[in-house]
Amino acid sequence: SELTQDPAVSVALGQTVRITCQGDSLRSFYASWFQQRPGQAPLLIIFGENNRPSGIPDRFSGSRSGNTASLTITGAQAEDEADYYCNSRDSSARHLGVFGGGTRLTVL
Amino acid sequence: QVQLVQSGAEVKKPGASVKVSCKASGYTFTNYDINWVRQAPGQGLELMGWINPNTDNTGYAQKFQSRVTFTKNTSINTAYMEVSSLRSEDTAVYYCVRGVPGYYYYMDVWGKGTTVTVSS
Numbered sequence: 022s023e024l025t026q027d028p029a030v031s032v033a034l035g036q037t038v039r040i041t042c043q044g045d046s047l048r049s050f051y052a053s054w055f056q057q058r059p060g061q062a063p064l065l066i067i068f069g070e071n072n073r074p075s076g077i078p079d080r081f082s083g084s085r086s087g088n089t090a091s092l093t094i095t096g097a098q099a100e101d102e103a104d105y106y107c108n109s110r111d112s113s114a115r116h117l118g119v120f121g122g123g124t125r126l127t128v129l
Numbered sequence: 130q131v132q133l134v135q136s137g138a139e140v141k142k143p144g145a146s147v148k149v150s151c152k153a154s155g156y157t158f159t160n161y162d163i164n165w166v167r168q169a170p171g172q173g174l175e176l177m178g179w180i181n182p183n184t185d186n187t188g189y190a191q192k193f194q195s196r197v198t199f200t201k202n203t204s205i206n207t208a209y210m211e212v213s214s215l216r217s218e219d220t221a222v223y224y225c226v227r228g229v230p231g232y233y234y235y236m237d238v239w240g241k242g243t244t245v246t247v248s249s
Binding site for chain 1: 164166173174175176178179188189190224232233234235236237238239240241242
């Protein structure tokens with residue numbers, strides 16, 4: 022994969038967690054972030070510099086530094102337990118997008 | 130509201146073809162791309178490519194270039210994805226996703242997915 026994510030991350034209920042995504046294309050393009058709960062279609066939660074679609078709680082935020090994009094959940098809730106995927110441009114074929122491998126978040 | 134409604138589940142034999150439809154509503158169909166994403170059982174998301182319903186331009190991930198075709202019918206606001214020469218590894222959920230052009234391109238609205246099962 023052109024975008025690399027940690028396979029699994031855990032966080033205690035109410036604490037803050039950062040999920041990262043690394044890739045060369047992130048030096049030029051912002052990442053989007055999607056949340057996917059079991060049996061459901063993915064849901065866009067962050068796009069652009071740090072934008073949330075309507076209805077996404079403000080405990081979700083995004084940032085970028087160098088070749089790394091981050092999704093931060095401040096005050097994780099039980100319902101945040103899900104898979105999270107980053108998405109950006111393919112570094113070798115910039116008219117195409119690519120997903121990271123996904124991070125499974127467990128809320129303890 | 131903006132919606133993408135996909136066609137129903139399919140069961141196909143190896144070597145056959147499958148065509149999945151994605152009907153858009155609630156927005157101007159030709160102003161946004163339609164991307165196609167697949168997810169094999171227990172696996173991550175894989176972007177297959179996109180079609181621009183206004184220009185008919187398409188982009189395919191290298192892995193899918195030889196067996197996948199994206200088309201559209203603007204008169205009924207519907208995009209299609211066809212996979213030929215199906216093999217068991219094509220068993221997956223296939224999603225259509227609206228692509229938003231602009232300063233930063235992103236995908237926002239997803240269809241509910243179409244399950245394609247390839248089995249003899």
